[in-house]
Amino acid sequence: MAAKRIPVVERIMNANDQVALENRRLFDLYGVHAINIMASPGAGKTALILSTIAALNGRRRVGVIEGDLASDVDAVKVRRVGVPAVQINTGGGCHLDAPQIRSALEELPLKELDLVFIENVGNLVCPVGFALGEHTRLGIASVPEGDDKPHKYPSIFSHIDALVVNKIDLLPYIPFDMDEFQRLVRTLNPQVAIFPLSCVTGEGMDAWIHWLLGLTEGS
């Protein structure tokens, strides 16, 4: 039965990649840079988006696509700071896919944006297998999750362009070896840009914002 299943899944993957390519063309047409944010539940995806919008302070025009199994609590938080946000509810789905993004893009004013954050479903496993049309793949790890996560979830750490290590304000209260963690991540992914920061205290935000501004220059 498993042998029969593989071709079907492959066909679905290809259909997803095809739509991802169309999404990418649409982003490019409007000069919008899209960032797919992947992390565990509670790593601080929405917190990073909100802190980044505040720190950018209008230097980039931001839109947000929020992916969750259920509820619109995240989209509501983003709209409250005056930024357009579309909520996708996946039902039981454990990741976003390209067709969901295509639908969401119909509701975003792309002409008026430079940067779109796509907050994927909180999950360190499934989202990494599905291209959405993004230019940049951002992972977020957080200090309370522990410094051993690259051992256990190597795929996601291998397939990202940048990694935010969030909640460094909790380092005094939690055993987390930042050097060892970064060493592990770089073993899997030597090129990845790593930004330890705290969305609460703002420590480390400057380096992240500097990188983000460089990434989206000319957008």
Add this chain to the structure above:
Amino acid sequence: MAAKRIPVVERIMNANDQVALENRRLFDLYGVHAINIMASPGAGKTALILSTIAALNGRRRVGVIEGDLASDVDAVKVRRVGVPAVQINTGGGCHLDAPQIRSALEELPLKELDLVFIENVGNLVCPVGFALGEHTRLGIASVPEGDDKPHKYPSIFSHIDALVVNKIDLLPYIPFDMDEFQRLVRTLNPQVAIFPLSCVTGEGMDAWIHWLLGLTEGS
């Protein structure tokens, strides 16, 4: 294509349930109580298993099955305290399934055990759909993940028998409304037993151990 896919997935689900039933019979034959532990990456699944083994202090004979995409770091930690542990590596798989547990059971000395903890892959979405043959489904939430998780991942909070709220030692440093969190959880699952605790300070462990001893009485 999606319409064609559904029957294949259903057949696989049924095959899984069939093996789960066989696993359950095997556990029952040896008088072993099996607990399927599901949580986000870094919520403290291994920490809870280790703290529980220490707190039980021999009152139950424990075995552990560790599920991860890669590595055997968790099984090594468990074996270090003298408890038999089998590591399952799922490769890219986002959850454990019943056939994996059946294989692992061949390596556990069931005759000498009262209690088996099955640590599922860190994921709040996929594990909930796959029965393993367990008697009890335990969820772990952790304070740093935030108090809004039941809104976003309602399925897992609806399908567990008990919920540990871990890392309460971090409550002074993180905004987390424990009453509101528990209210949300009970809206989804009125019967669930909830145990706020800290594996670091030991606070709240007594109630959890008391409940666990009651659950496995006569094992």
